[in-house]
Amino acid sequence: MPAPLRSPNPSASLTTLREILGYNVRAFRVAQKMSQEQLGFAAHLDRTFVSQVERARVNISVDNIEKLAKALELDPAMLFKRPVL
C-alpha cells in the first residue's frame, strides 16, 4: 500500500530557506498526487532524499533543485516563494 499523500504542515514555522523549499516541494508534489517515490523516480533522485528535502534535513544543491523543479514541471523560482499560510 503506498504511503498516504500528506500535505505539508500549515503551522510550520518556515524560518529558513531550506524549510520554505521543503514545504513547497511537498505541497506541489501532493497537489500533483505524486508519492515521494514517484517524484524521486521522475527527478532521478532517491525517495529517501526527497523525504529529507521535504523535512529540511539536507542542504540540497542547485543541480538537484533543478531536477526536482523539472520533475514537478515548475519554474524553479516557485519553489522559493514563501507560502501564504
Place this chain on the structure above:
Amino acid sequence: MPAPLRSPNPSASLTTLREILGYNVRAFRVAQKMSQEQLGFAAHLDRTFVSQVERARVNISVDNIEKLAKALELDPAMLFKRPVL
C-alpha cells in the same frame, strides 16, 4: 585598485539553473555596486566562491543561496527568475 564591476554577459546562454543563478547573483551585485569581495564578506562566504557561483562553476547549496540572498537583501526567489535578455 578594486576589480571593475562587470555586468553579466547579456548574450549568455543560461541553459541550466546554475547559469541563471550565477547571472542573477552578478547582475544584482553589480546593480548594488558591490564587489565580489564585499558580497562575500556580507554573506560570510569567500570571494573566490562568489566568483565561482557567478561563473556557474560550483553546485551551490540552499544554505549558501540563502546567505547570498540575505547579503543582497533580496527575496531568494528573485535569484531563480530567468532574466529577460
